[in-house]
Amino acid sequence: MSDGWSESAAAWIAELGEAGDFGRSAVLDAPMLARLRERGFRQALDIGCGEGRFCRRIQDLGVETIGIDPTDAQLRQARARDPGASPSPAASRVR
Template structure:
């Protein structure tokens, strides 16, 4: 597979899974790669996305999964539906919070069970000198990672594996809210949350429901 920034951070996000995690929600699941990974750990997973095409692709790809736990994919806009209160032990949002008002995190917060964890892998635009400095570091690392992934893809892909089917990619949009403002809003809506900047134009927000 080509190098994907979001996939690169899957293991980092999974480190924040609560020890006893029974139910999870993946918001903006796209074609469902992270939702399937969480479900593969034996966790009950709901996954939603506002792209009908992405949800259809997720369902097609999930037919290849083995085991009892298969994500339940749903076409829905999280900003327009009512999430069950206190339902989920783990909620993830990978590169999708910028597709909706940041205030949507309040609904995600309320959907957490006591002790539940919300993780957001977010995107932000380059607005400050610090943003540009991180970008300067990320560019050569990104190029090297993409080259490595390309070489591995060529070496590992069987020459006879040509189904003719092109896998779709989830819709993307450019982020507009700068990281300092995200920190300000998170301090109000997700008190006690932690945000740290990552490479590849991402940040990680972690919030634990201590209620």
């Protein structure tokens, strides 16, 4: 039985692009990034990072990120969009 994400990953990546969907870009990003700025975090874990868009936004604040996702296609896209990142061995094992 599939969880559906493997089959829909390519469409998700193509549709959302770097900006993300409306809920993330217009509603969630600003308050979540503000919390990170206010508290001076140096590291963050993004569970369900998808193609890594929010990890890259967090990195723009100077915060080191680790993103994990159960969908291999999403992780491959995240790595492709952030070629300087070091892959986490645990991220590739998450299912």
